[in-house]
Each structure stands twice: as C-alpha cells, then as structure tokens.
Amino acid sequence: MRERSPVRRLVLCALLASGALVLSYVESLFPLPLPLPGARLGLGNAMVLLALLLFGLREAAGVLATKVLLSALLFGTPLSLAYAAVGGALSLSAMALLNGRGSVTPIGQSVAGAVLHNAGQVLVATAITATPELLYYFTPLGLLGVLTGGLSGVAAKLCLDRLRPLQGR
Numbered sequence: 001m002r003e004r005s006p007v008r009r010l011v012l013c014a015l016l017a018s019g020a021l022v023l024s025y026v027e028s029l030f031p032l033p034l035p036l037p038g039a040r041l042g043l044g045n046a047m048v049l050l051a052l053l054l055f056g057l058r059e060a061a062g063v064l065a066t067k068v069l070l071s072a073l074l075f076g077t078p079l080s081l082a083y084a085a086v087g088g089a090l091s092l093s094a095m096a097l098l099n100g101r102g103s104v105t106p107i108g109q110s111v112a113g114a115v116l117h118n119a120g121q122v123l124v125a126t127a128i129t130a131t132p133e134l135l136y137y138f139t140p141l142g143l144l145g146v147l148t149g150g151l152s153g154v155a156a157k158l159c160l161d162r163l164r165p166l167q168g169r
Helices: 004-029 044-054 057-075 078-098 106-129 132-167
Strands: none
Touching: 004 044, 004 057, 044 057, 044 078, 044 106, 044 132, 057 078, 078 106, 106 132
C-alpha cells in the first residue's frame, strides 16, 4: 500500500496543477471590468493553496511552477511569465509562512497570498518600466487582493473540506 502513496500524491498534484491552469485560462477570457491593468480573480491560486494545505510546500511549489510556466507558454508572453513568477513566489511564501498556524484560516492565507502576489506584480512593472510612480497601483490592487484572495480562500476551504476525508484512503 505504501508504494501507491507517492503515485497518488503525484496524480493529485497533477490534477491540482491542471485545475489551476484551466482556471487561469478561463480568467484570461473574462477580464475584470476595472481600470487596473492585469487585475484578475486569481482563482488558479486556490489550487496552489489547496496543494499547500493537503501536501506541503514542495508540492505546492510544483503546482505553482507548472501553472506559471504552462500559462505563459500556452496563453501568455515572456513578460507575463515574469509577473506570474514573482507574484506567485511571493504569494506562496506568504501562504507557507502562515500555514499551520491555528489562528490563520485558509481564507486568511489566501488573502495574504493575493495581496503579496499583487505587490510582486507591481514591483515587476516598476522594475521593467523604471517608473516608480507605478507603486501607487499597489493600494487599489492590494484592496482588490483582499477581495479576490478571500474568494479564492473560500473556494480552497470548500475543496479542502471535501478532500480531507479522502486523504486517509
């Protein structure tokens, strides 16, 4: 039975990565009607959080890397790879630091991750364009991150509640 466990883990991580990729693609088809460039719901990040909660940092990083690389390759640009990689790395770092702390729920983890994801994207935009004024975008994007991170966190929590009973099998 122990030999199936690594295979099962790999298959579940692959499913989470594909779910993240599909959600990211669907989001790209329906941009938010906001005057903020690049503003998105970030639902694919719920799959990264789910991987973190179910398996740990290594697996969550694999899901994130798969999502970021394949998204850029299939429906992005080299520039979108930079934005997603930096934002994703900061987001996962925040969620991992808060993981396992009893006072922080998956929703709180997701909010922190979303806010830092937006911060990373603003930093990349500022560095690429050498325009420090872009840092002002962090305020509206940070507020948006609280809302979208909450939404992704609720989605991850609902999935987690359904999947946890299956973990013991």
